[in-house]
Amino acid sequence: MLKVDNITVEYDGVPVLENFSLDLSTGQVVCLVGESGSGKTTVIRAILGLLPEGGTVSKGDILFEGKSLLHSEASYVESLRGRDITMIFQDSGAMIDPISTIGSQFIEYIRAHDRSLSKRQAYQRAAQMLTQMRLPDADNVMHSYPFQLSGGMRQRVGIAMAMTFEPKLLLADEPTSALDVTTQAQIVRQMMDLHIYHQTSIIIVTHNLGVAAYMSDLSDRILVMKKGRVVESGNREEILHHPKDPYTKELLAAIPTMEGEVYVDQ
Amino acid sequence: MSINEREIILEARNVTKVFRTSKGRPLLANDSVNLTVRRGETLGIAGESGCGKSTFIRMATMLDPPTSGQILFRGQDVSGLRGEKLRAARRHVQMVFQDPGEAFSPRMKVKNIICEPLRNFGLISRSQVRKKAEELLAMVELPPEYAERYARDMSGGQRQRVGIARALALEPELLVCDEVTSALDVSVQKRIVDLLLKLQREKNITMIFICHDIALVRAFAHRTAIMYLGNVVEIVPGRQLGISPCHPYTEALRNALFDLDMDFSKPIEAIESEAPSPLDVPPGCPFSGRCGHCSDRCRTEKPALRDIAPGHQVACHLFD
Ligand SMILES: Nc1ncnc2c1ncn2[C@@H]1O[C@H](COP(=O)(O)OP(=O)(O)OP(=O)(O)O)[C@@H](O)[C@H]1O
Ligand SMILES: Nc1ncnc2c1ncn2[C@@H]1O[C@H](COP(=O)(O)OP(=O)(O)OP(=O)(O)O)[C@@H](O)[C@H]1O
Ligand code: SF4
Ligand SMILES: [Mg+2]
Ligand SMILES: [Mg+2]
Numbered sequence: 001m002l003k004v005d006n007i008t009v010e011y012d013g014v015p016v017l018e019n020f021s022l023d024l025s026t027g028q029v030v031c032l033v034g035e036s037g038s039g040k041t042t043v044i045r046a047i048l049g050l051l052p053e054g055g056t057v058s059k060g061d062i063l064f065e066g067k068s069l070l071h072s073e074a075s076y077v078e079s080l081r082g083r084d085i086t087m088i089f090q091d092s093g094a095m096i097d098p099i100s101t102i103g104s105q106f107i108e109y110i111r112a113h114d115r116s117l118s119k120r121q122a123y124q125r126a127a128q129m130l131t132q133m134r135l136p137d138a139d140n141v142m143h144s145y146p147f148q149l150s151g152g153m154r155q156r157v158g159i160a161m162a163m164t165f166e167p168k169l170l171l172a173d174e175p176t177s178a179l180d181v182t183t184q185a186q187i188v189r190q191m192m193d194l195h196i197y198h199q200t201s202i203i204i205v206t207h208n209l210g211v212a213a214y215m216s217d218l219s220d221r222i223l224v225m226k227k228g229r230v231v232e233s234g235n236r237e238e239i240l241h242h243p244k245d246p247y248t249k250e251l252l253a254a255i256p257t258m259e260g261e262v263y264v265d266q
Numbered sequence: 267m268s269i270n271e272r273e274i275i276l277e278a279r280n281v282t283k284v285f286r287t288s289k290g291r292p293l294l295a296n297d298s299v300n301l302t303v304r305r306g307e308t309l310g311i312a313g314e315s316g317c318g319k320s321t322f323i324r325m326a327t328m329l330d331p332p333t334s335g336q337i338l339f340r341g342q343d344v345s346g347l348r349g350e351k352l353r354a355a356r357r358h359v360q361m362v363f364q365d366p367g368e369a370f371s372p373r374m375k376v377k378n379i380i381c382e383p384l385r386n387f388g389l390i391s392r393s394q395v396r397k398k399a400e401e402l403l404a405m406v407e408l409p410p411e412y413a414e415r416y417a418r419d420m421s422g423g424q425r426q427r428v429g430i431a432r433a434l435a436l437e438p439e440l441l442v443c444d445e446v447t448s449a450l451d452v453s454v455q456k457r458i459v460d461l462l463l464k465l466q467r468e469k470n471i472t473m474i475f476i477c478h479d480i481a482l483v484r485a486f487a488h489r490t491a492i493m494y495l496g497n498v499v500e501i502v503p504g505r506q507l508g509i510s511p512c513h514p515y516t517e518a519l520r521n522a523l524f525d526l527d528m529d530f531s532k533p534i535e536a537i538e539s540e541a542p543s544p545l546d547v548p549p550g551c552p553f554s555g556r557c558g559h560c561s562d563r564c565r566t567e568k569p570a571l572r573d574i575a576p577g578h579q580v581a582c583h584l585f586d
Contacts, residue, residue, distance in 0.1 A: 011419065033451070034451060035451050035453070035454070036421060036422075036423030036424060036427075036449070036450050036451050036454050037420075037421040037423060037424050041421060041422065052418070052419075054419075090422045090449070091365070091367070091422060101288070131540070134540070134541045135316075135541065136316070136540070136541040136542060136543035136544070136545075137543040137545055137546070140287055140289075140291075140543070140545060143287070143288045143289060144287065144288055145288065148285070148287065148288070149316075150315060150316045150319075150320060151315075151320065151364045151365055151445065152315025152316060153315060153316050155315075156315070174422065174448075174449065177448040177449060177478075178315070178364070178445065178448060178478075179315050179478065180312065180313060180314050180315050180317075180478045180519070181478060181479075181480065181519050181522040181523055181524075182314065182518055182519060182522040182536055182537050183314060183315045184478070184522065184524075185522040185524075185534045185535065185536035186536040186537070186538075188524075188534065189533065189534065189536060207448070207449075207450065207451050207452060207455075208524055209452075209526060210523070210524025210525055210526055210528070211524045213524075213526065213530060214524050214528070214530055214534060236530070240526055250453050251451065251452055251453055252526070254452040254453040254455070254456040255452050255481075255526065256452075256456075256479065256481040256482040256484075256485050257481050257525070258480070258481050258484060258508055258520070258523065258525075260481065260485060261485065262484065262485045262486075262504055262505045263459065263460075263463055263485050263486055264308065264463065264466075264485075264486065264487070264488055264504065
């Protein structure tokens with residue numbers, strides 16, 4: 001359903017992602033893990049056509065259901081965005097308008113993509129999604145301004161929005177790294193439900209290799225990135241138990257565990 | 267000298283914070299929190315999203331006043347400080363924010379972000395900014411030429427490291443880190459943690475370290491406070507974190523970890539019940555609505571923090 005074909009992305013003429021390819025079929029999961037600054041967010045933004053100013057795909061093509069996203073009219077890509085393809089931003093806090101309530105933004109978002117819904121229906125749908133993300137007291141969240149929510153609560157508002165329309169493709173950039181582990185576990189289960197019951201394909205960026213391994217099946221892929229390139233790719237068994245690239249090995253070795261060494265005298 | 271004999275740097279006494287919601291309802295974000303941190307010690311804080319961690323450290327770093335209770339910095343009550351006195355006291359306390367956007371504008375140049383605290387206290391001249399920025403960038407493993415970049419042109423993890431460099435600029439006595447490692451890959455994370463450990467050894471810096479990764483907290487903090495719904499429910503020496511006996515909520519955290527050796531065919535354990543609201547705090551134990559061991563007593567009587575082993579306190583009726 002999605003084919004990223006050998007793309008190179010530049011910011012102001014400087015390439016930050018080179019010859020990147022990825023194939024995703026319906027209902028598949030791809031996990032991007034790797035170095036900070038290696039271009040993971042860039043991949044996701046390029047697919048959605050949301051590169052920041054100065055950023056361009058200078059080479060290659062991106063096809064969604066066989067149609068180029070780079071060479072289609074802007075209106076086509078816009079019609080997909082927010083409905084068939086949705087994104088959870090690494091920094092949802094920064095994506096939310098600070099001066100209007102969560103409720104008014106969420107309702108506006110829902111009605112922009114489904115005009116058949118009344119304001120009241122949109123409110124109910126939004127509140128239901130917030131509850132599903134384990135946010136306490138959805139009505140209060142709806143009436144809150146972003147500054148009145150904690151970091152992880154804002155992040156969950158972003159996740160709720162991205163999951164509202166049961167998209168065909170969910171692009172999730174570090175969706176759970178701002179969350180405590182029990183909430184993270186709930187959100188991961190929500191994403192997996194979407195994946196299982198609605199055949200949603202998922203590209204997830206995460207620093208948590210455990211999450212990557214949990215979300216991907218043996219038929220799915222984990223891509224390890226460093227300095228704008230994929231250094232290794234494979235299924236979870238290959239990446240976790242038979243890593244080949246030294247960087248993958250370095251990453252695996254650096255994961256703190258509950259049984260691991262402690263760094264301070266206690 | 268063991269840590270328990272050292273000078274107390276920060277002490278929170280019955281610190282409570284009540285916010286008002288948009289509709290004017292009281293929201294109990296911190297419920298009589300008592301915590302101390304000693305010189306050269308790292309206090310970890312972990313807990314559910316929305317349980318009041320950031321609220322607490324905003325008060326501890328004198329950014330917000332408590333609704334009631336006191337914050338003492340080196341024995342001096344700072345909860346009511348204003349103006350020049352507040353500014354002077356704050357110099358020794360620096361914070362790395364959970365959301366880098368809170369500390370600096372994406373339209374600022376990195377060198378100015380990093381050196382702003384130094385400039386505010388008149389410690390360096392304008393001509394020294396570039397060089398000082400490069401030094402601090404090197405500490406957080408960013409190339410020197412990033413000094414001239416705008417914050418918005420960086421990746422999430424790079425921006426987070428700029429925040430760390432900025433907080434280190436003043437060589438604070440107390441460094442408070444709110445979820446600073448979660449945006450970093452584990453190998454950069456390890457090197458940043460090593461850097462903080464080195465600074466702590468060399469300069470005896472005291473740290474408060476909020477972190478969702480309890481495996482990392484266990485390794486890095488001398489003691490960890492586990493928070494739930496505005497309350498501290500457990501204080502535990504680092505390496506004992508998550509090892510029984512512990513608070514039922516801490517155990518839930520332990521079981522929700524994604525582990526490389528876990529059985530991927532089984533669903534991950536999560537607390538499935540609905541999250542409690544700080545607008546509607548239960549009368550007894552804050553965890554009573556979700557706890558598998560909840561008894562009638564738990565629903566009416568709030569458990570206090572009690573010693574169960576040296577340096578280990580738990581607030582739960584199971585340990586009476
Ligand atoms: N707007 C921009 N202008 C110039 N360079 C940029 C811009 N945005 C990102 N970069 C650079 O491009 C590279 C890739 O950035 P990207 O955000 O894709 O990394 P990432 O893999 O998502 O990292 P992280 O894990 O830290 O979020 C980084 O080196 C970054 O500094
Ligand atoms: N300025 C504010 N006005 C009203 N309510 C607030 C304000 N700041 C925080 N809150 C509320 O206080 C509670 C605690 O928030 P806090 O930011 O301290 O949580 P946290 O433990 O840091 O969570 P996270 O891990 O998600 O960052 C939340 O319910 C939040 O909605
Ligand atoms: S006091 Fe009761 S409800 Fe609270 S954690 Fe202990 S057993 Fe559970
Ligand atoms: Mg990123
Ligand atoms: Mg917080």
